[in-house]
Amino acid sequence: MVNRDEIKYSRDNTRIVNVGDVAIGGSNPISVQSMAKIATTDVTGVLDQIERAHRAGCDIFRVSVPDMDSAKSLAEIVKNSPIPIVADIHFDYKLALASLESNVHKLRINPGNIGSAERVKIVANEAMSRDVPIRIGVNAGSLPKDILRKYGKPCADALVESAEREIFILREIGFENIVISMKSSSPMMTLEANMKFSQKYDYPLHIGVTESGFGMQGIVASTVGMTMILSAGIGNTIRVSLTEPPENEVRAAREILRFLDLRRYWVRLISCPTCARCKVDLPDIANRVWDGVKDIKKDIEIAVMCCIVNGPGEASDADIGVACGKNVGLIFKNGKEIAKVNYNEIVSVLLDEIGNLE
Numbered sequence: 001m002v003n004r005d006e007i008k009y010s011r012d013n014t015r016i017v018n019v020g021d022v023a024i025g026g027s028n029p030i031s032v033q034s035m036a037k038i039a040t041t042d043v044t045g046v047l048d049q050i051e052r053a054h055r056a057g058c059d060i061f062r063v064s065v066p067d068m069d070s071a072k073s074l075a076e077i078v079k080n081s082p083i084p085i086v087a088d089i090h091f092d093y094k095l096a097l098a099s100l101e102s103n104v105h106k107l108r109i110n111p112g113n114i115g116s117a118e119r120v121k122i123v124a125n126e127a128m129s130r131d132v133p134i135r136i137g138v139n140a141g142s143l144p145k146d147i148l149r150k151y152g153k154p155c156a157d158a159l160v161e162s163a164e165r166e167i168f169i170l171r172e173i174g175f176e177n178i179v180i181s182m183k184s185s186s187p188m189m190t191l192e193a194n195m196k197f198s199q200k201y202d203y204p205l206h207i208g209v210t211e212s213g214f215g216m217q218g219i220v221a222s223t224v225g226m227t228m229i230l231s232a233g234i235g236n237t238i239r240v241s242l243t244e245p246p247e248n249e250v251r252a253a254r255e256i257l258r259f260l261d262l263r264r265y266w267v268r269l270i271s272c273p274t275c276a277r278c279k280v281d282l283p284d285i286a287n288r289v290w291d292g293v294k295d296i297k298k299d300i301e302i303a304v305m306c307c308i309v310n311g312p313g314e315a316s317d318a319d320i321g322v323a324c325g326k327n328v329g330l331i332f333k334n335g336k337e338i339a340k341v342n343y344n345e346i347v348s349v350l351l352d353e354i355g356n357l358e
């Protein structure tokens, strides 16, 4: 494993790549990405997923392009999307060319299956003429066969070599508008590959733990992997891959960034785990408050608490909070108790007060 002090190119001294109006790299904020989960030809459905992801805080959205109809559908998606669109290309370089025709803001190609150097150069020349960046997206599950043979199995060095090979091809025609990702379902392999790469290259890095799963396990796997990488000073853009709707990926990503103090612009909800002292249905209150605030862009803390043990302390430490007793809630704002309300009013009063906060 690489020593953190040996990393030459950390997040802030990577080069900058523009994806539509979102800048990746250098000291730009770490951007959040997600991906469509339905057929690209279902333009209305994809735009709906984009809209929901965008509301949750997505900066860049990726769409798979498995065939020509999908590539053509991208034109309508790009035209109506509020955020930049990335075309995800595997196997057929002509799909990349057609996606450029549809005005996508970035291409993602997979070195393991995009084909010969000549085909990559044809795509890169067209991308260069349109000022469109390319992400070289290396996956442990689809490494080039010769690299897999050389190393025997997927490993960090194989991921880096696969990325390097593609970089050299693009550099031969002077193409430097590059973002790199090296992903594996193993957080440790992903970390090692990204650290090794950052010793040598200043291209911005897209970070993710691929196929991390769904629900709690997927979120924990992504959080463990990304926390290690982001804490090492690496990573300019992230995607949490979950077997869930795009907006859930975005919410998970922004929480990771928030807890690492890398981007703080979303509401944080603190709630007590409950115990025998709790005299209200606190999970219900916390869930209803969360539903009302989960996509609000405010850097504030809300505490939904029970009982006198920790309730008043946590509620008054937060920007806004409630300490619940039997049939009653004490509402705190900026450290002061401002109201005593009935159980049925707790959620509505909290949401009103949150709406009034600057």
Ligand code: SF4
Binding pocket: 272, 273, 274, 275, 276, 277, 278, 305, 306, 307, 308, 309, 310, 311
């Ligand atoms: Fe239990 Fe009170 Fe702590 Fe909640 S705040 S876990 S009810 S002691």
